[in-house]
Amino acid sequence: MKSLFQYELIFLKSSKTFWVLLGCLLLGTLYGLQNGRSYYQKQVETIESIKENDLKTYQESLKNFTADTITQEGKMQFYQATEASSAMFSSRINVYWQPSVLSILSIGNRDIYPYYQELLPISLYMRLLKNEIANPLTLLTGNIDFLYIIIFLIPLFLIALTFNLVAFDKESNISSIIEISVPNKVGFYGKRYLIYVTIITIILAIMFLIATIIFLPKGVEFSSVFILFVMSALYTYFWLGLSLGINLLGKSSTTNISILLVCWLFFTVLMPSVINQIMINKYPVETEKLTNNIRRIQISDDEREHNKILAVFYAHYPQYKPLNPLKHDELSFDKAYFAQGQLNDKEGDQSFKEMIENMESKSGFLNVSAYMNPSMLLQKMFCNYSKTNLNDYLNYLRYVQQYNGKVKDFYLKRTFQDNRITLEDFKKNYPKFSY
Amino acid sequence: MAVLSILIKNELKLLSQNKVLKWLSITILLLGIIALWISINEYKFENATRSYFQEKHRRMWLEQPPKNPHMAAHYGTFAFKPANPLSLFDKGIRNFSGSFTYLEAHRQNDFVGSPAQNSSIYLRMGEFNLSFLLQFAIPLLILAIASGMFSKEKQHGIYSFITTNSVSGSVLFYAKSLAIFSMILGIIFLIFAGTFFISLLSGIDWNSQQIGAILLLFLMYLLFYFCLINLTLIISLNAHSFKSAFIMSCSAWIFLFFLLPRLASNFANDFYPLPSNIAFKSAIKKDIDNGIDGHSRGKREEIVIDSLLKKYKVDSTNKLPINIDGVLLMKGEGYSSTVYEIHFKKLQHKIFQQRAVSTYLGVINPFLLIRNISMSLCNNNLENEFDFREKAEVYRNYFVQKLNENMMLKSKEGEFKTYKIHQKEFNQIKDFSYQGLRLFQSLQSCMIDIILLLGLLFFIQLFITKIK
Numbered sequence: 001m002k003s004l005f006q007y008e009l010i011f012l013k014s015s016k017t018f019w020v021l022l023g024c025l026l027l028g029t030l031y032g033l034q035n036g037r038s039y040y041q042k043q044v045e046t047i048e049s050i051k052e053n054d055l056k057t058y059q060e061s062l063k064n065f066t067a068d069t070i071t072q073e074g075k076m077q078f079y080q081a082t083e084a085s086s087a088m089f090s091s092r093i094n095v096y097w098q099p100s101v102l103s104i105l106s107i108g109n110r111d112i113y114p115y116y117q118e119l120l121p122i123s124l125y126m127r128l129l130k131n132e133i134a135n136p137l138t139l140l141t142g143n144i145d146f147l148y149i150i151i152f153l154i155p156l157f158l159i160a161l162t163f164n165l166v167a168f169d170k171e172s173n174i175s176s177i178i179e180i181s182v183p184n185k186v187g188f189y190g191k192r193y194l195i196y197v198t199i200i201t202i203i204l205a206i207m208f209l210i211a212t213i214i215f216l217p218k219g220v221e222f223s224s225v226f227i228l229f230v231m232s233a234l235y236t237y238f239w240l241g242l243s244l245g246i247n248l249l250g251k252s253s254t255t256n257i258s259i260l261l262v263c264w265l266f267f268t269v270l271m272p273s274v275i276n277q278i279m280i281n282k283y284p285v286e287t288e289k290l291t292n293n294i295r296r297i298q299i300s301d302d303e304r305e306h307n308k309i310l311a312v313f314y315a316h317y318p319q320y321k322p323l324n325p326l327k328h329d330e331l332s333f334d335k336a337y338f339a340q341g342q343l344n345d346k347e348g349d350q351s352f353k354e355m356i357e358n359m360e361s362k363s364g365f366l367n368v369s370a371y372m373n374p375s376m377l378l379q380k381m382f383c384n385y386s387k388t389n390l391n392d393y394l395n396y397l398r399y400v401q402q403y404n405g406k407v408k409d410f411y412l413k414r415t416f417q418d419n420r421i422t423l424e425d426f427k428k429n430y431p432k433f434s435y
Numbered sequence: 436m437a438v439l440s441i442l443i444k445n446e447l448k449l450l451s452q453n454k455v456l457k458w459l460s461i462t463i464l465l466l467g468i469i470a471l472w473i474s475i476n477e478y479k480f481e482n483a484t485r486s487y488f489q490e491k492h493r494r495m496w497l498e499q500p501p502k503n504p505h506m507a508a509h510y511g512t513f514a515f516k517p518a519n520p521l522s523l524f525d526k527g528i529r530n531f532s533g534s535f536t537y538l539e540a541h542r543q544n545d546f547v548g549s550p551a552q553n554s555s556i557y558l559r560m561g562e563f564n565l566s567f568l569l570q571f572a573i574p575l576l577i578l579a580i581a582s583g584m585f586s587k588e589k590q591h592g593i594y595s596f597i598t599t600n601s602v603s604g605s606v607l608f609y610a611k612s613l614a615i616f617s618m619i620l621g622i623i624f625l626i627f628a629g630t631f632f633i634s635l636l637s638g639i640d641w642n643s644q645q646i647g648a649i650l651l652l653f654l655m656y657l658l659f660y661f662c663l664i665n666l667t668l669i670i671s672l673n674a675h676s677f678k679s680a681f682i683m684s685c686s687a688w689i690f691l692f693f694l695l696p697r698l699a700s701n702f703a704n705d706f707y708p709l710p711s712n713i714a715f716k717s718a719i720k721k722d723i724d725n726g727i728d729g730h731s732r733g734k735r736e737e738i739v740i741d742s743l744l745k746k747y748k749v750d751s752t753n754k755l756p757i758n759i760d761g762v763l764l765m766k767g768e769g770y771s772s773t774v775y776e777i778h779f780k781k782l783q784h785k786i787f788q789q790r791a792v793s794t795y796l797g798v799i800n801p802f803l804l805i806r807n808i809s810m811s812l813c814n815n816n817l818e819n820e821f822d823f824r825e826k827a828e829v830y831r832n833y834f835v836q837k838l839n840e841n842m843m844l845k846s847k848e849g850e851f852k853t854y855k856i857h858q859k860e861f862n863q864i865k866d867f868s869y870q871g872l873r874l875f876q877s878l879q880s881c882m883i884d885i886i887l888l889l890g891l892l893f894f895i896q897l898f899i900t901k902i903k
Contacts, residue, residue, distance in 0.1 A: 287548035
């Protein structure tokens with residue numbers, strides 16, 4: 001075993017191809033990590049600027065509670081803060097989806113999914129799907145990140161190193177000597193493959209160390225990085241195993257590399273894309289359905305219409321129904337407007353639920369299919385840890401939906417009670433966003 | 436010429452015995468059938484959905500209760516990107532761009548509902564459709580056949596025997612090249628003709644522009660494959676063995692088809708970074724806030740009012756023959772649209788700069804060229820995307836200003852709550868309808884790519900003629 005190891009090492013040491021490929025791989029790793037980090041930083045910076053603006057708006061809102069009501073401007077500010085119906089009209093809700101530090105390793109779909117929104121308490125769906133500015137052409141092409149190097153390039157590196165491990169001996173006419181001198185051919189080549197297992201494990205360890213020490217921020221969960229390292233190692237062992245199996249078929253080196261490349265194309269591109277496309281077909285998502293709830297709410301000044309809307313609203317939300325309804329309510333328009341907005345959002349919730357169910361069914365099936373394909377499985381693992389997959393996006397949307405519901409409830413309760421918000425009430429009861 | 440045709444026949448005979456070619460061709464055709472089935476279903480679904488919602492929102496527009504014109508402008512409508520049958524051949528950026536937008540007064544809303552936004556991460560591992568087969572699988576087939584054509588003969592000494600006995604190297608090269616080309620021609624003819632006729636049978640209508648685009652696309656793919664066949668043969672000719680020719684071709688395929696496009700896209704993002712949506716919107720808001728918004732009465736509004744009072748020689752806005760609110764709304768809309776246009780043009784310029792990176796890299800990568808040509812001819816490229824956005828914005832301006840004009844001419848100041856228009860007036864606003872770019876415009880948008888592809892082909896031919 002020791003001499004075999006030495007032989008293989010001497011062979012690799014003298015191989016220019018090995019060093020060139022290794023150099024390219026490490027350069028690619030550095031580039032992928034740098035790319036992932038700059039993407040992560042850009043998103044963090046954007047979110048930070050939103051948070052800053054949000055804080056400013058919050059502080060201004062607090063100031064408005066104590067605005068000088070002698071001046072016209074101060075009076076307006078005071079009413080906008082303390083009258084629930086006015087506050088609801090002018091309120092803006094900033095929500096954001098903080099990227100996980102592990103998204104430095106795998107950008108996933110973070111460049112496609114919206115990660116921040118400015119919402120209004122009502123008409124949630126008008127703004128929920130608005131997205132970051134991006135060039136669709138670069139989105140189509142995709143990114144080079146750390147995961148890309150592992151899923152796409154490492155298998156190629158291994159194929160290049162091992163496609164002729166058995167065939168080389170045969171083509172150099174030394175296989176007969178080997179057959180005489182070793183008792184078990186499979187065992188002999190298996191041991192030689194173990195050397196490659198060791199080499200690739202070391203290379204992966206170096207890659208993960210570079211990622212952890214240089215690119216990932218301090219305090220990153222070591223256990224997650226370790227699990228990803230183990231999964232990546234298992235993935236590379238799959239490719240080495242496949243290469244050994246194909247080598248042992250005893251075909252020529254050209255046949256071996258052809259089969260291995262077809263396998264690479266099959267596992268990394270063809271199978272995921274075919275399954276994904278079939279699932280898109282099976283579970284189509286009609287975002288267009290939400291257009292019914294994106295449109296701006298409009299109601300007339302007719303009090304009879306307001307009463308009609310409010311009757312439907314109270315039937316759905318009895319908690320807001322006043323115990324002693326006024327004969328002539330000055331806030332009739334505002335209340336009916338918000339009620340209509342809430343009923344519209346409720347209808348939107350149903351369409352949105354159907355959309356999400358379809359997306360989840362699609363995602364669920366794809367995640368199960370991933371167990372048939374190591375490339376898909378590794379992609380799934382990385383995206384799960386870096387929270388860059390569809391399920392993470394849907395969780396974020398669900399949270400936003402709930403949070404929006406809480407903010408809406410805060411204003412609706414007060415609008416339908418005494419239409420008042422006090423500073424204490426606002427400080428204590430206004431829902432905080434934390435996702 | 437006679438020698439060339441004998442040589443081609445001989446090469447074709449050899450190719451017909453090639454098992455790799457046979458099995459890969461069958462696999463590609465089978466995959467083509469699956470891709471076509473999926474694409475036709477997708478197209479039909481998209482077409483039915485978009486048409487349904489476009490009609491529904493038109494109905495909603497017409498059936499809205501009587502209201503003030505400006506309120507109707509706020510109620511707004513939607514512009515849906517129509518389904519495009521050419522997407523059967525190449526979807527281009529379609530999955531990554533929004534499919535509809537809400538059109539209303541004062542605001543240019545984002546285009547939302549991109550299919551990618553609803554997709555899982557596996558979408559990024561590749562999209563399975565005809566363009567995948569045409570741009571990835573067939574080049575792989577070419578590589579598998581062509582990389583061994585010279586190297587094997589050189590290994591066995593046949594090449595020097597033939598070239599020293601009256602047949603020049605370039606003639607032999609063309610014989611091999613044309614033989615492979617005729618096989619590929621057969622395969623892509625089957626794909627194109629099959630797609631066209633199956634889609635016809637499944638009820639998809641093609642207009643003359645689209646048929647022209649398909650024919651041109653067919654021609655462009657032929658040029659691309661001819662280029663690729665020759666490049667692989669050049670590698671095969673210069674390699675010392677079949678193995679090294681094959682490995683070199685494979686490496687080139689991986690680099691050109693998988694790595695370089697992503698590198699180009701990442702570099703483009705680094706060189707020409709796009710602003711965040713929040714920064715983009717705040718810059719527009721800042722500029723609009725300093726102008727006329729149509730609802731408030733600031734300095735600029737006062738200038739407009741003064742000029743009108745002078746023009747009509749009256750001392751108060753309620754004595755004007757037109758409604759001042761309508762005038763200010765029209766001015767405000769015009770102003771915000773101009774501001775938006777200026778900012779959007781800047782953004783558009785940056786996006787085109789990003790694309791230019793991959794266009795110029797096309798000099799060394801024919802894949803990038805055919806990708807751009809294909810998505811352009813299939814009306815699914817950036818130009819089409821921007822054209823749709825522009826037309827939607829033109830329509831938004833049209834209906835909002837038409838309604839503001841109605842308010843300005845037919846109502847008086849202070850009649851906002853009492854002056855109302857009805858279905859007759861709503862009906863006078865034409866519905867939004869969009870036709871993609873004409874074939875000539877699509878061709879214009881990929882002219883550089885076509886010229887570069889032809890240039891590449893020309894240089895390859897120069898090289899071939901020098902082979903002895």
